[in-house]
Amino acid sequence: xxxxxxxxxxxxxxxxxxxxxxxxxxxxxxxxxxxxxxxxxxxxxxxxxxxxxxxxxxxxxxxxxxxxxxxxxxxxxxxxxxxxxxxxxxxxxxxxxxxxxxxxxxxxxxxxxxxxxxxxxxxxxxxxxxxxxxxxxxxxxxxxxxxxxxxxxxxxxxxxxxxxxxxxxxxxxxxxxxxxxxxxxxxxxxxxxxxxxxxxxxxxxxxxxxxxxxxxxxxxx
Numbered sequence: 001x002x003x004x005x006x007x008x009x010x011x012x013x014x015x016x017x018x019x020x021x022x023x024x025x026x027x028x029x030x031x032x033x034x035x036x037x038x039x040x041x042x043x044x045x046x047x048x049x050x051x052x053x054x055x056x057x058x059x060x061x062x063x064x065x066x067x068x069x070x071x072x073x074x075x076x077x078x079x080x081x082x083x084x085x086x087x088x089x090x091x092x093x094x095x096x097x098x099x100x101x102x103x104x105x106x107x108x109x110x111x112x113x114x115x116x117x118x119x120x121x122x123x124x125x126x127x128x129x130x131x132x133x134x135x136x137x138x139x140x141x142x143x144x145x146x147x148x149x150x151x152x153x154x155x156x157x158x159x160x161x162x163x164x165x166x167x168x169x170x171x172x173x174x175x176x177x178x179x180x181x182x183x184x185x186x187x188x189x190x191x192x193x194x195x196x197x198x199x200x201x202x203x204x205x206x207x208x209x210x211x212x213x214x215x216x217x218x219x220x221x
Contacts, residue, residue: 003127003206004112006220010131011111011138013213014191015043023103024094028081031184037081041094042103044138050110052076057102058093065093111138118143123156127206129166132195136173139191147172163204170195190214 009019016022025042032038038047045054052075059069067089071080080086093099115134119125124133136143151168154160174192177185194213201208211218 003130004116006206006211006218007127007131007134008107008112009218010194010211010213011135012043012107013216013218014135014188015138017214017216019216019218021100021103021107023100024091026087026091026094029184031182032079035182036079038079039081039087039090041090043107045103045106045110047080048076049141050106053110054102054106055090057105058099061098061102063093063098063102064096065089068093114142121157124162124166126162126166126204128195128198128204129162131206132166132170135191135195139188143169147176163199167196167199170199 012021013019016025021042023042027040028037029040030037031040032046032048039051040046041051041054045051052072055068055072055075058065059072067085071083071086071089074080112134115137116130118137119130119133124130133143147169150172153165153168155165156162170192174189174196177189177192180186191214194211198204198206198208198211207220209220211220
């Protein structure tokens with residue numbers, strides 16, 4: 001658990017080329033359902049993913065920017081990428097401290113906590129294993145079953161070896177990202193490459209003095 005802060009820095013560096021969340025950054029990428037353009041807030045909260053939960057949290061905390069509450073029933077139901085009023089309200093809300101708090105909570109609740117729970121259930125205890133799993137939750141929403149079916153190693157909870165399972169999973173995930181028909185995913189293979197380089201160094205406890213996460217140098221300790 002003492003490495004969670006480092007794990008979060010690596011993940012945020014992957015998403016935003018920074019060790020801390022850029023709360024006010026909005027992106028518009030063609031990575032929604034059927035490759036439609038969608039809104040992405042900061043580290044990866046997408047319009048067709050968890051944006052509704054984020055806005056609900058902001059409204060519940062009585063965030064100072066008003067008007068977002070009217071859009072809650074629409075988020076994830078219809079495209080809002082071209083709704084200037086909504087986009088402007090979202091941009092404005094992302095500048096205040098309430099939204100910063102909501103984003104920090106969202107990072108833990110949507111990605112870190114589910115990943116740690118998955119690790120606990122599977123018997124994965126090493127910090128590098130936790131980083132690999134947390135990245136999959138952030139990047140793909142979960143540990144995709146079809147990837148697990150591509151290799152024979154078993155989880156420690158089923159009598160397998162932790163390092164062998166994580167290594168096999170990471171190699172399988174790298175190959176999937178590298179050969180995916182979606183070119184956007186091809187460009188994210190650096191994530192798995194970093195994990196494999198740490199595995200090669202036997203740095204399962206994430207004790208390296210420095211970690212290069214997508215060009216961001218994270219100083220450990």
